[in-house]
Amino acid sequence: MSGVAEVGPGIGSEIAHRLGSQGARVAVNDVDADAVARCVEELRGQGLDAFAVTGSVADPQQSSDIVKRTAEHFGRLDILVNNAARGGKAIAVERMPLEEWQATVDLNLTGPFLMSKAAVPIMRGQRYGRIINISSIAGPRVSFSNGADYSATKAGLEGLTRHLSTEIGRYGITVNAICCGGIMKPARKAKRTAAEVQEGAARNPVLLIGEPVYIGWMAAWLASREAAFITGQSIAVDGGSTILPGYFNAYIAGAPKKDFG
Incomplete structure (x- = not known):
């Protein structure tokens, strides 16, 4: 199996590593050539098959080229x-x-549209494919820490996920979204004290710190043949935090207030 994953520090690179460890040959994409090179070097250092392909997914020509080259x-x-x-x-x-x-719309919503548009004809010809959109719990809810543009694009991405799944399911292609919540990326974690990190873990029922590896594991499973009967779904990977009655109030209490009000 082969696939293309858009990387960055944290979730993207973790997904690339998980897919590679499951036997997939991975094309690593980012606009930052240095970031791509680092990820490819790490993957190859683990004996995995990786290929670098730089370019902007929000650009119609570049997104098409990324898919074609892969x-x-x-x-x-x-x-x-x-x-x-x-x-x-x-x-x-x-x-x-x-x-x-x-x-925000260009990168968060138009990007996935363009990449999917380019990938679908190839997958349809194979009668097989897996499209995985990385969304957020801000999609079905709201994000005070990121604003209306972020919330709107993540909600739109989940709408795209549902609709596209109905168009191409007959060709053996599934489309699903992973709604990330409470995932602490390395750069963010480095800025927190141990007490602040534990406070974040206390906001979910499983009392765990959200690590990028959890998203990587879910993406690897959705990319597998075992997930063939799942499509059009938005799956929350958030430690169950959004089902706690007090979570939303705690979220609002910790949100920046300077621009709202």
Whole structure:
């Protein structure tokens, strides 16, 4: 099996490692050539088959080229992981510049649309494919820490997931979304004290710190043949935090207030 995964520090690189460890040949994508090179070097250092392909998924021509180059390099394309995203700046809607809104829409929503648009014909020809969209619990809920642009694009990504699954399921292609919640990326974790990290863990029923590896494991499973009967779903990987009655209030209490109100 072969696939393309958009990487970055944390979730993206973890997904690439999980897919590779399950035997997939992985094309690693990012606009940052250095980040791509580092991830590919790490994967190859573990004896995994990895290929670097830089470019912006939000650009129509570049996204098409990313998919085309991956399929040509490996001879097929079985898995697409749409992970590239930007967080909003928690700016109130009435003060949000259109450029800020558009930049988030371009990367978080148009990017997955363009990548899927390019990948579907290849997967349809194979009668097999797995498209995995990395979303957020902000999609069905709200994100005070990232703003309306982020919440809206993640909700839109889940809508795209559901609709696309109905169009291409007959060709052996599944489309699912992973809704991340409470995942502490390495850079964010490094800025927290041990007490602050544990406080975050205390907000979910399993009392665990959300690590990128949990998203990697879920993505690897959704990419497998064993997940053939699951499509159009948005699966929360959040330690169960969103089912706690007090979670939302705690979330709001810790959100930045300077731009809201």
